Amino acid sequence: MIFHSLDFVVFFLLVTAVYWRLPHGGQNWLLLVASYVFYGWFEPWFCILLGGTTLVDWWVALRMDPDPSRSADAFAHPSPSERVARRRWLLGSLVSNLAVLGTFKYFDFFVGSVQSGLGALGIEASLPLLKLALPVGISFYTFQSLSYTIDVYRGRLRACRSLRDFALFVSFFPQLVAGPIERAEALVPRVLAPRVFNLVVARDALVLMAWGFFKKLVIADNVGIIANRVFAMKDPGFEMLWAGVFAFGVQIYADFSAYTDIARGSARWLGFDLMKNFDHPYLAVSPSDFWRRWHISLSSWFRDYLYIPLGGSRHGLPRTLANVFITFLLSGLWHGAAWNFVLWGAYHGLLLVIERVWGAIRGLGRHPGRHRLPIWRALPQWALMFVLVHVGWLLFREGDAAMLWRDVTLVPGTAPLAERQAGYYLALIALSFSLPLWAHSLWTLWQGRSYSDRPAVREADVPTSTVAWQAVAVGVMFATILVLRSRTSLDFIYFAF
Structure with a gap:
């Protein structure tokens, strides 16, 4: 079901x-x-x-x-x-x-x-x-x-x-x-x-579930069609390929976080509070920052039950680097029985190893990714991390070794002009569908926390305006689903794992 x-x-x-x-x-x-x-x-x-x-x-x-x-x-x-x-x-x-x-x-x-x-x-x-x-x-x-x-x-x-x-x-x-x-x-x-039933929690749960359905049916399934068509092409150009990679990046985040939101919302309706699984991962400014934000329940599981038992960071830098790499190699294998997932895990393990070595050289300690950065440094690091994450998504999505080699050897500007323009157009479509995700991330940063993190409160403590805004938000999301939902229903990506 x-x-x-x-x-x-x-x-x-x-x-x-x-x-x-x-x-x-x-x-x-x-x-x-x-x-x-x-x-x-x-x-x-x-x-x-x-x-x-x-x-x-x-x-x-x-x-x-x-x-x-x-x-x-x-x-x-x-x-x-x-x-x-x-x-x-x-x-x-x-x-x-x-x-x-x-x-x-x-x-x-x-x-x-x-x-x-x-x-x-x-x-x-x-x-x-x-x-x-x-x-x-x-x-x-x-x-x-x-x-x-x-x-x-x-x-x-x-x-x-x-x-x-x-x-x-x-x-x-x-x-x-x-x-x-x-x-x-x-x-x-x-x-x-x-x-005990709590009406305030139930309303928050409904908003969270509506947001999850919106992300799945409006965002993930629509951009998923773009990604699927690009990766099914026999010989896409550089621009077309990376439009597909960007679309897949939007799809997998919207798709997986949508499942989590629906899961957390339905559990809240039943009186259970499940852990947060995503914390706006595309705002990450370093590899370790990304993994504190992406699939939090899995990354913390590997930390507590594999990385730390292997020795964690307690036995010097070389042992720490080996433990990090082994952990992410097995994390990649957990995702699927295919070499592209192993390669994806190794890639992220290598990024974290480089970050640790760079942190040791600069004397930033065991957790270089946790240092707060001024905005003028955070923006370039965010842009670099966004690109690196999407390079990883190419490894994750492309299951054929020959096709992956073709992808990484493509040169920009060599495809026909019409195809390059089509690639830019598809990237803009994917970007337009992703705007609600970016808006939600920025809104949450401004507010400090989202409705999904709000603790249970008494009904009398909730302003009438909040209830009205919740009703409007749910109505708008479901109306948008009726109008813009993809006519092609795609399975949740992580069902395969």
Whole structure:
């Protein structure tokens, strides 16, 4: 079931119509059943894998934390023998989860790569491929569930005794398929706590969902048509290609952030506050600044569960650079079983390595990207970073090595004049569709925070003018959707990951 479908609208209205009439336990049962219906809408057998992941990690956590009466301090400081036992249980969780993920997502990729490598050496080989369908969202919920068992192993989190409540944490439908990748320490307490309807939060949630639908149906799908047509061309010129790359940059941000906004809005309507996943990434002025703004839930996951365990920045510059590069190489592989994603991850890892080395040379410390810059320096750095990010999007989007080599060797001004003009025209169209994104970023900077970050307040504290503006904003966005929405509906890009 996809967000921008009539099926989801009817589904969500039915769930919410019943949800707030139930006691807390009934709400959790309803959300759990609804989440499996939502996921099974894609393919019913996907629910078997989701349920298997849930059962394994719930059981493993209970084995690591068998005594609920034990004090939190004693649990956080286990004996050496207990730590060894926990490590064995954690290893079981890691092996089972990564084996399932590897089988469905990466087996054919690695076998195919080995076969191609042998062929390049003149060795004929016909290796078996599984050709399994990739379950939607498997990378997201696998990482979310793994973060839970790792935190229990570390003693930071007590095991959830209720299978129902843990299953809801893993399968919560607003963020199940494409995130944000939530942490158990943030989401499980919301599952366990009673939830009361708040009209102010519900209105904010509606605005956030409307903004998400607007970004998906008006911006992402329209510029996505441009990007798809350019990348389908047999021999685009330099100007046409980079118009397509810019269009894809607009598309992927509008598309992915739209999913996040709809997910966060629908979760807020149900009494849950999901983490922020984007913070205006195209305003970034450095590679590290970009990754503090883009797909925040994934970048923080890799930081906490891979980069820091590898040693982080605690063992000198060479080790730090290696840890950064390895982390982003695997982050690229997480996105997809293809070499262009690995190359994209390596590219961003290299940018961060260069930033760290440059920061060390200039004596800026461990986090050179966090220094506030005067406007006269920030603007050139922003422009450079914007270009570098879009070079990365070319690597991300172009899945064929021969076509990528063609793309990077194009020379500006060599295409026929009519094609160059068409490229400029398409870039202007993509820019015009992106203007609401830029306006929203600048408005948020001016206001200090957006409606998506506003804490819950009492109904009496909200001025009537705010309510009126919210109603106008929602009305304008839905009217614009009716007029300008793309007639070609595209899937969310991150559904493929």
